[in-house]
Amino acid sequence: xxxxxxxxxxxxxxxxxxxxxxxxxxxxxxxxxxxxxxxxxxxxxxxxxxxxxxxxxxxxxxxxxxxxxxxxxxxxxxxxxxxxxxxxxxxxxxxxxxxxxxxxxxxxxxxxxxxxxxxxxxxxxxxxxxxxxxxxxxxxxxxxxxxxxxxxxxxxxxxxxxxxxxxxxxxxxxxxxxxxxxxxxxxxxxxxxxxxxxxxxxxxxxxxxxxxxxxxxxxxxxxxxxxxxxxxxxxxxxxxxxxxxxxxxxxxxxxxxxxxxxxxxxxxxxxxxxxx
Numbered sequence: 001x002x003x004x005x006x007x008x009x010x011x012x013x014x015x016x017x018x019x020x021x022x023x024x025x026x027x028x029x030x031x032x033x034x035x036x037x038x039x040x041x042x043x044x045x046x047x048x049x050x051x052x053x054x055x056x057x058x059x060x061x062x063x064x065x066x067x068x069x070x071x072x073x074x075x076x077x078x079x080x081x082x083x084x085x086x087x088x089x090x091x092x093x094x095x096x097x098x099x100x101x102x103x104x105x106x107x108x109x110x111x112x113x114x115x116x117x118x119x120x121x122x123x124x125x126x127x128x129x130x131x132x133x134x135x136x137x138x139x140x141x142x143x144x145x146x147x148x149x150x151x152x153x154x155x156x157x158x159x160x161x162x163x164x165x166x167x168x169x170x171x172x173x174x175x176x177x178x179x180x181x182x183x184x185x186x187x188x189x190x191x192x193x194x195x196x197x198x199x200x201x202x203x204x205x206x207x208x209x210x211x212x213x214x215x216x217x218x219x220x221x222x223x224x225x226x227x228x229x230x231x232x233x234x235x236x237x238x239x240x241x242x243x244x245x246x247x248x249x250x251x252x253x254x255x256x257x258x259x260x261x262x263x264x265x266x267x268x269x270x271x272x273x274x275x276x
């Protein structure tokens with residue numbers, strides 16, 4: 001009887017009411033039966049230690065020191081200075097080129113005026129920008145008591161060089177405005193092949209050697225005071241009776257840009273236009 005019931009008890013212990021085998025606890029040892037499944041006794045859960053926040057990392061450096069900032073500023077200033085020098089040189093070269101182009105245009109405009117009118121225009125001495133005569137040639141005979149300006153409105157040319165600015169009132173300076181001198185005989189007209197200059201206009205180089213000679217005497221002179229906005233060298237002294245001007249490459253103490261019209265060239269242009 002006991003032997004018959006033993007398998008039933010074993011079977012009952014291995015199968016639950018749903019027909020699924022139920023493991024029989026047998027500790028941590030093998031149960032010794034292939035029909036039974038050993039389930040290890042659950043281990044007691046150890047309490048986890050409470051989480052402790054790790055200390056914040058210390059930064060190696062909170063920012064730049066004053067010495068480091070000073071070094072950075074010095075480097076930046078050196079870089080900026082090295083960039084500004086070539087930029088300034090390029091801007092000055094551009095302005096000089098623009099001024100030279102305007103001077104060439106003025107030479108052509110004066111030649112054209114002579115072809116049309118048979119003479120060169122007088123300088124403009126009107127200082128009041130509100131006057132109708134401002135920028136217009138003076139009435140003949142020309143006056144040479146004071147240095148005149150190019151009659152830019154008469155010629156339809158710009159009033160200033162690349163560095164000049166417009167004048168708003170009579171008391172304003174003439175910085176950047178074209179200086180102009182003409183021989184009296186060539187301003188009175190009419191110009192002929194036998195017309196001889198009497199104004200004694202001369203142009204000299206930096207070494208004081210003469211650029212214009214008796215046979216190629218200048219009959220009109222136009223110049224810009226350059227980037228320093230003041231007349232340099234011989235151009236700084238105006239003479240009504242013995243006019244002498246200076247031309248040449250820019251130097252440390254001279255930056256004027258000067259051109260002139262010689263008598264032979266002007267006579268040739270008038271002859272080509274059939275005005276002689």
